[in-house]
Amino acid sequence: MMTSLSPRLVRLGIILALLMTWEVYAREFGDPLFISPPSQVLAAVIHLAHNWEVVAAVGLTCWEVIIAFTLSVLAGLVLGLIVGVSRFVRGATYPMVLLLYAVPLATILPLFVVVFGIGPASKIAFGIAHGVLPVIMTVVAGVQNVEPVLITSARSMGASPRQVLTSVIFPHMIPSFFTGLRLAMTAVLFGVLLAELYVSQAGVGHFTTEFTQTFQPQNLFALVAVLAAIAVALNELCRGAESRFARWHT
Amino acid sequence: MTLRWVAQRLIQLGFVVLLAAAWHATTSRGTVSPLLLPPLGAVYHEFLGLVAAGKFWPDLAVSLYELLTAFFIAAGAGTIIGYLVSRSVYAIKVFDPLLAGVYAIPAILLFPLYVLYLGIGPASKIAMGATIAFFPIVLNTIAGLHYVDRVYVKAARSMGASPRQMYWSVMFPAAFPVMLTGLRIGLILAFLSILGTETIASFSGLGHRIVELGENMDTATMFAYIIFVVLISILLNLAVSLANRLGRRGLA
Numbered sequence: 001m002m003t004s005l006s007p008r009l010v011r012l013g014i015i016l017a018l019l020m021t022w023e024v025y026a027r028e029f030g031d032p033l034f035i036s037p038p039s040q041v042l043a044a045v046i047h048l049a050h051n052w053e054v055v056a057a058v059g060l061t062c063w064e065v066i067i068a069f070t071l072s073v074l075a076g077l078v079l080g081l082i083v084g085v086s087r088f089v090r091g092a093t094y095p096m097v098l099l100l101y102a103v104p105l106a107t108i109l110p111l112f113v114v115v116f117g118i119g120p121a122s123k124i125a126f127g128i129a130h131g132v133l134p135v136i137m138t139v140v141a142g143v144q145n146v147e148p149v150l151i152t153s154a155r156s157m158g159a160s161p162r163q164v165l166t167s168v169i170f171p172h173m174i175p176s177f178f179t180g181l182r183l184a185m186t187a188v189l190f191g192v193l194l195a196e197l198y199v200s201q202a203g204v205g206h207f208t209t210e211f212t213q214t215f216q217p218q219n220l221f222a223l224v225a226v227l228a229a230i231a232v233a234l235n236e237l238c239r240g241a242e243s244r245f246a247r248w249h250t
Numbered sequence: 251m252t253l254r255w256v257a258q259r260l261i262q263l264g265f266v267v268l269l270a271a272a273w274h275a276t277t278s279r280g281t282v283s284p285l286l287l288p289p290l291g292a293v294y295h296e297f298l299g300l301v302a303a304g305k306f307w308p309d310l311a312v313s314l315y316e317l318l319t320a321f322f323i324a325a326g327a328g329t330i331i332g333y334l335v336s337r338s339v340y341a342i343k344v345f346d347p348l349l350a351g352v353y354a355i356p357a358i359l360l361f362p363l364y365v366l367y368l369g370i371g372p373a374s375k376i377a378m379g380a381t382i383a384f385f386p387i388v389l390n391t392i393a394g395l396h397y398v399d400r401v402y403v404k405a406a407r408s409m410g411a412s413p414r415q416m417y418w419s420v421m422f423p424a425a426f427p428v429m430l431t432g433l434r435i436g437l438i439l440a441f442l443s444i445l446g447t448e449t450i451a452s453f454s455g456l457g458h459r460i461v462e463l464g465e466n467m468d469t470a471t472m473f474a475y476i477i478f479v480v481l482i483s484i485l486l487n488l489a490v491s492l493a494n495r496l497g498r499r500g501l502a
Contacts, residue, residue: 007347011347088254104445104479104480106442106446106457107460107480110465111464111476115286193356194446194449212366221363232351
């Protein structure tokens, strides 16, 4: 009976079947200038792991993501608290945050390159531009969700504004803050990778262009696969943190 | 309320005025190179010329054509596949984590492959937009249809609803708000990715025009186009949230 099989097993079977189809198709019918079977891609991953320049490029891109992510989170937290902590300030500034969020940042990518150059700085800045707004928005949402009665009672018991912030508002913000981390990671990855693909000297964008233009599909597939794996790992890390901290106070 | 409201709008207005004043002050005396930040007046002049002469039409038409094609492909495929998967709990258990796992991959990474296969014309942008929009649509379709209140289903069945009536009159209307969320996210993501990929490798479209102007150091016109695209995307966002509200109300 089909339903007695574990879904996990079936899923694995589907993935294997897709890989097999790809392998057979690429070997029998594919143009080797455009498509490589998975077995060759795997070989190319190992081959690229010995290519010092490619390893350095992947490392550089990882650094860009990590720095952009950290700075997004720090800046987003501070700005989010400033925007969200008073109802009056929120009413004045939050619509502007939402308006900024609607700006398609891709269109101002050339400006980032003009200002920050074609090195890692423009990728980091572009990553931050993508990552900071989701953090601001979730921090504001988190502050908003703190029940006013908790703040009033803390205040009536003589808590200083700083104590209210650290003992009431921060702990209640944690679940939405981790949601913000996850959204920021997705956004930073998009920003950094888009900027890399746009123009790059030593990062992965340089090699994706080179592999495309010199028709080395096995290397292109391999690089994309490695980056995808790293991106999924980073996303999963944030998602794991989110689901771990999301229900701490229930 | 009114005093607060006025004060808040004044702060917003003040912020915009301050920004414009700083822009004007730094550019009018040549403190900042006009290649980096063109004078506000020049940008305004270019923007008026751009809109009055309708110079934006060819690029806007290309970008909108790419967006709509990508969105319809993603909406069609996402809704149909989501519906097929949601028909059995077992299929949901098999495919939902698979689709969510693929969704975690930044799809923009596939763009070099799409360029390799489809070239730098609109086809690679449509494929990119459709890929990015597909996942939120299919996942929300599955989620929406899966979490329809069982009471509705039982009630409809006990009153003798045919399978077709069940889907058209019970399941889809009940799942619609969740599906609408997926469609909205998909449309916005497709728009962003199409503009982004036009920036990377393209010979037409708004994203391409902006990059080209930037590379030609025609910064004033580039800023005018950026403002134009920002206005278009604000309009798009407004239209989407309006459609969202109407869609919800229509079924309530």
